[in-house]
Amino acid sequence: MGLLLGDELPDLTVPTTAGVMKLHDFAAGSWLMVCSHPATWTPVCTTELGRLAQLQSEFDKRGVKVMGISCDRVEDDAEWIKDIETWMAGSGGCKVTFPIIGDTDRSVAKAFGMIQTEHPSDSAGMPMTVRNVFIFGPDKKLKLTITYPASCGRNFDEIIRTIDSLQTTTGKSVATPVDWKVGDACIILPSVSDEAAAEKFPQGWKTADLPSGKKYLRIVEMPKE
Known part of the structure; x- marks a missing residue:
């Protein structure tokens, strides 16, 4: 296998x-x-x-x-x-x-x-x-x-x-979007609540406004460390 x-x-x-x-x-x-x-x-x-x-x-x-x-x-x-x-x-x-x-x-x-x-x-x-x-x-x-x-x-x-x-993503609670390269923004994992994200990403993030009304696409700066 x-x-x-x-x-x-x-x-x-x-x-x-x-x-x-x-x-x-x-x-x-x-x-x-x-x-x-x-x-x-x-x-x-x-x-x-x-x-x-x-x-x-x-x-x-x-x-x-x-x-x-x-x-x-x-x-x-x-x-x-x-x-x-x-x-x-x-x-x-x-x-x-x-x-x-x-x-x-x-x-x-x-x-x-x-x-x-x-x-x-x-x-x-x-x-x-x-x-x-x-x-x-x-x-x-x-x-x-x-x-x-x-x-x-x-x-x-x-x-x-x-x-x-x-x-970049190992242990950082983020994923990288399509065509991502070093320096680009990342995506906060759906498993991370907004409350937990506020602690992990004090710089804040942008949530995409989508027709579904679901707030799952949260864009954040690439983690520095």
């Missing part, structure tokens, strides 16, 4: 391009983003990991550790990195510093729920995986997951936006 929101990061011991690691030790109380890729030396994955490496500083600023997963050997992943960095040389360059898991036996893919059904196996008869993004909080609980088909490369600017939303 795979991981559902709120599930804990599996504490697997995995081979990576940075050596053998335990996932819980790598996460170590930080935010963690795990990105899966069907295979090394594939075109879409090459462009994705290159862009991810270019954006490494953005994840660092947000306290987010990054880890990749491929279904090939760690030795192949290490060689593949050379192609990734060469490809990105024409668009600003990059240095791949995050670890990539070599999931040759699909144990990680099975634990995370990434086995693809549309194309069930590769040329060696092993099950294929989908492109997944998993974001875990410092509590090691899954906060967000996005699944892409093999034909669609990810937009990491959007993924960063979702991380900003998660970090």
Whole structure:
């Protein structure tokens, strides 16, 4: 079935391009983003990991550790990195510093729920995986997951936006509206009464005047902390 929101990061011991690691030790109380890729030396994955490496500083600023997963050997992943960095040389360059898991036996893919059904196996008869993004909080609980088909490369600017939303809303009694970005107003959760909101948001808020007459859309400044 795979991981559902709120599930804990599996504490697997995995081979990576940075050596053998335990996932819980790598996460170590930080935010963690795990990105899966069907295979090394594939075109879409090459462009994705290159862009991810270019954006490494953005994840660092947000306290987010990054880890990749491929279904090939760690030795192949290490060689593949050379192609990734060469490809990105024409668009600003990059240095791949995050670890990539070599999931040759699909144990990680099975634990995370990434086995693809549309194309069930590769040329060696092993099950294929989908492109997944998993974001875990410092509590090691899954906060967000996005699944892409093999034909669609990810937009990491959007993924960063979702991380900003998660970090802005966690424990703040707010949600972020459509197309929200850092600095924009937020929405007070419906579960928060006006009385509780007055304590949490002394600066006040604006309630939308809607035809239903219901006062559920309360707009408030983005929390500062």
